[in-house]
Amino acid sequence: MVEKDLLKTLVDSIQRLDESQVNGSVKMAIDQGVAITRLINEGLTAGLRKLGERFERGEVFLPELMKGAMIVQQNMKELETHIEKDEIQTKGKFMIGTVANDIHDVGKNIVATVFSASGYEVTDLGIDVSTETFVAKVKEKKPQILGLSSLLTTTMTNQRVVIEALEAEGLRKDLKIIVGGAPASPAWAEKIDADAYAEDAFSGLREAEKFLG
Ligand code: B12
Known part of the structure; x- marks a missing residue:
């Protein structure tokens, strides 16, 4: 199957929540050498x-959306083993978490996977991470880059709260923050x-690389 059709089949089978076809399409794409980024x-x-x-138009409901997210997450795990591991020991320390009151983690997990596969030492703080935890973990692990994920307009303000708290603790000097x-x-x-905004995991990686030279 040509690459474009294969990606379309993948998108369509996610709509049908057809887990075995999603898994099959991902395997086929890997075998055919489709770029992991695509x-x-x-x-x-x-x-x-x-x-x-x-879901927004009311055509599918919450349990279906959750199943779709689960199928995508499982396949990301599978993909992780195929992302070319960077030979360099470690490019730096990257920490990431989803801010307080927000439980979305599909995107965050992709970012963590991509950074880890690209040679970063990754600390994933998980979802619904309190500002206090961000501050304590930055103090403890001293990452060079911190990624703050938020999927809700009601929780994006917590990105600002975390940044202000880190500033107040004097922890901003050696830390770059990507939202x-x-x-x-x-x-x-x-x-x-x-310090930067990234629309996806790979542009996040490019921003990090700019910071670390
Ligand atoms: C899947 C999903 C869910 C799943 C989440 C499952 C999970 N394990 O994460 C479930 C069903 C649980 C869910 C729940 C809710 N959701 Co929801 N959800 C979505 C949906 C459809 C997709 C999100 C997703 O996973 N996308 C795929 C990933 C791969 O993309 P991504 O998250 O954008 O991440 C990429 C980039 O953004 C970027 N990125 C993200 N973070 C970071 C961080 C860094 C550092 C970097 C570099 C890059 C980066 O890189 C990622 C990979 O490329 C969005 C719609 C949307 N357009 O986003 C709504 C959406 C975010 N949800 C929404 C809502 C309202 C909710 C609920 C409040 C629903 C409810 N009424 O209960 C709850 C919130 C609960 C809570 N407290 O958090 C709204 C938010 C509206 C708003 N304006 O705030 C949206 C936009 C849908 C909508 N329009 O109604 N949701």
Whole structure:
């Protein structure tokens, strides 16, 4: 199957929640040498976003959306073993978490996977991470880069709260902060004094690489 059709089949089978076809399409894409970036962005992520749009229109319901997210997550785990591991020992320390009151983690997990596969030492703090935990963990692990994920307009303000708390503790000097998630934008990053905004995992990686030279 040509690459474009394969990605379309993948997006469609996520809509049907056809787990075995999703798994089969991902395997076929890997075998055919489809770039992992395309498979993640134009396949798995696009499929889940489309399911989300149908959820917004009331065409699918919450349990279906959750099943779709679960199928995508499982396939991300599978993909992890195929992402070319970077030979360099460690490029730096990257920490990531989803901010308080927010439980979305599909995107965050993709970012963590991509950074880990690219040679970063990754600490994933999980979901619904309190500001106090972010501050304590930054103190403890001293990452060079911190990623803050938020998918809700009601929780994106917690990205600002975390940044302010880190500043108040004097922890900003050697730390670059990247914000991401659906409601974030370059303007938002600037407004809350983050160092960068990234629209997906791979642009996050490019931003990190700029910081670390
Ligand atoms: C799947 C999903 C869920 C799943 C989450 C499952 C899980 N384990 O994560 C479930 C069903 C549980 C869920 C729950 C809810 N959801 Co929801 N959800 C979605 C949906 C459809 C897709 C999100 C997703 O996984 N996308 C796929 C991933 C791969 O993309 P991504 O998250 O954007 O991440 C990529 C980039 O953004 C970026 N990125 C993200 N974070 C970071 C961080 C860094 C550092 C970097 C570099 C990059 C980066 O890189 C990622 C990978 O490329 C979105 C719709 C949307 N358009 O986003 C709604 C959406 C986010 N949810 C929404 C809502 C309202 C909710 C609920 C409140 C619903 C409810 N009424 O109960 C709850 C919230 C509960 C809570 N307290 O958090 C709204 C938010 C609206 C708003 N304006 O705030 C959305 C936009 C849907 C909508 N329009 O109604 N949701």
